[in-house]
Amino acid sequence: MINPSWRRVVLKVGSALIAPENQGCSEQFLRPIAEFIRQCRLQGLEVILVSSGSVAAGRHHFNFQHQRVPIALKRAMAAVGQNQLMNFWSRCFDFPCAQVLLTHGDLSDRVRHVNIQNTLKRLLDHQILPIVNENDTIATDELKVGDNDNLAAMVATVANADALIICSDVDGLYTADPNKDPTASLIPEVRIIDQRIYALAGGASSKVGTGGMYTKIEAAEKAAAHGIDTVIIDGHKPNGFQCILAGKNPGTIFYGHAKPLPAKKHWVRHTLRAKGEIWVDDGCVEALCRQGASLLCSGIVDISGEFDSGDAVLVRSASGKRKIAKGVSRFSASELFSIKGQQSRDIASCLGYCPTGSNAVIHRSEMMLLERI
Numbered sequence: 001m002i003n004p005s006w007r008r009v010v011l012k013v014g015s016a017l018i019a020p021e022n023q024g025c026s027e028q029f030l031r032p033i034a035e036f037i038r039q040c041r042l043q044g045l046e047v048i049l050v051s052s053g054s055v056a057a058g059r060h061h062f063n064f065q066h067q068r069v070p071i072a073l074k075r076a077m078a079a080v081g082q083n084q085l086m087n088f089w090s091r092c093f094d095f096p097c098a099q100v101l102l103t104h105g106d107l108s109d110r111v112r113h114v115n116i117q118n119t120l121k122r123l124l125d126h127q128i129l130p131i132v133n134e135n136d137t138i139a140t141d142e143l144k145v146g147d148n149d150n151l152a153a154m155v156a157t158v159a160n161a162d163a164l165i166i167c168s169d170v171d172g173l174y175t176a177d178p179n180k181d182p183t184a185s186l187i188p189e190v191r192i193i194d195q196r197i198y199a200l201a202g203g204a205s206s207k208v209g210t211g212g213m214y215t216k217i218e219a220a221e222k223a224a225a226h227g228i229d230t231v232i233i234d235g236h237k238p239n240g241f242q243c244i245l246a247g248k249n250p251g252t253i254f255y256g257h258a259k260p261l262p263a264k265k266h267w268v269r270h271t272l273r274a275k276g277e278i279w280v281d282d283g284c285v286e287a288l289c290r291q292g293a294s295l296l297c298s299g300i301v302d303i304s305g306e307f308d309s310g311d312a313v314l315v316r317s318a319s320g321k322r323k324i325a326k327g328v329s330r331f332s333a334s335e336l337f338s339i340k341g342q343q344s345r346d347i348a349s350c351l352g353y354c355p356t357g358s359n360a361v362i363h364r365s366e367m368m369l370l371e372r373i
Contacts, residue, residue: 003229006162008046011037012152013167017235018053025057025088029236034092036241046124048159050132050152051089057081078136089131096128101135104145107154108272120159153219154271157226164223166216167235172252173200173213190254193221220254222270227260229253268326269368272312276305276333279318288325289369294360297347300340308332309355327367330358
């Protein structure tokens with residue numbers, strides 16, 4: 001199963017494996033995972049571990065019995081649990097580990113994005129195992145990734161990994177819910193992720209995690225666009241890890257694209273969150289989709305949302321209301337209200353200045369088409 005071309009692997013382990021009974025970290029499932037990481041390193045593979053479980057690991061220290069945990073209390077649980085999580089992982093290995101706590105804000109800021117990349121590379125260069133988790137002690141809804149499946153995919157792209165292995169509570173993607181349909185069969189390979197594949201995903205069934213099969217497919221789609229293979233396996237079964245080491249497929253593999261997206265376009269498409277929308281006329285849609293043009297203010301019909309220069313926005317067709325593209329706006333929403341429909345040469349006279357030194361509202365190098373006509 002381990003492709004001879006793989007040199008760097010991201011392994012994602014969820015809360016249900018780390019603290020299955022909500023009573024702190026448990027060795028029940030983690031020892032085989034730790035041994036798998038050790039064997040990968042012996043085979044020359046660099047490994048980055050994305051580990052959920054800080055809230056689940058810390059929850060038993062608080063006298064709180066309700067299922068729904070207030071956000072302030074959840075942050076406190078994460079603060080306690082993160083320390084226990086790192087101590088536990090460190091005891092599993094005879095090599096050093098490093099803690100890397102991230103938020104979506106870190107990944108969506110281009111400077112911090114590069115800093116993360118450099119830090120991970122230096123750790124791997126010195127044979128140190130990076131252990132990544134979302135920084136739940138400080139993250140707000142706006143700054144959260146929300147689930148560690150997608151976080152793992154983002155880490156895999158930042159680190160330029162070759163493979164992403166996601167530990168689940170089922171063997172992989174099935175033709176139907178195997179808990180409800182006895183005729184459901186495992187799908188061993190997926191080469192194209194489309195709506196048919198998403199339709200096969202059920203909701204989250206774990207009581208301690210936040211990711212179901214849907215988020216795992218989202219993660220696989222992000223990784224595939226970067227040329228990264230994604231493997232979903234049942235983390236409760238030690239033989240699954242043994243199969244991978246023996247070159248066999250114990251679950252479902254989603255193959256990475258042969259022609260990955262350029263790094264910046266992938267970042268725009270799969271990491272940045274749109275803060276607003278720009279509505280454009282049919283001529284502009286034609287120029288964007290067929291001619292590879294940048295977005296100019298002359299084609300803009302309307303703007304919605306509050307965003308600043310440097311924020312990501314969606315570009316929509318004013319007639320069909322389709323999502324055409326996503327990109328980084330070089331103007332704020334208030335500036336675009338003043339220059340929409342104008343010729344580029346009139347920007348300075350409309351605003352009294354030209355804030356970017358460029359006529360493009362979104363330059364084609366910072367735009368990712370979502371639909372072609």
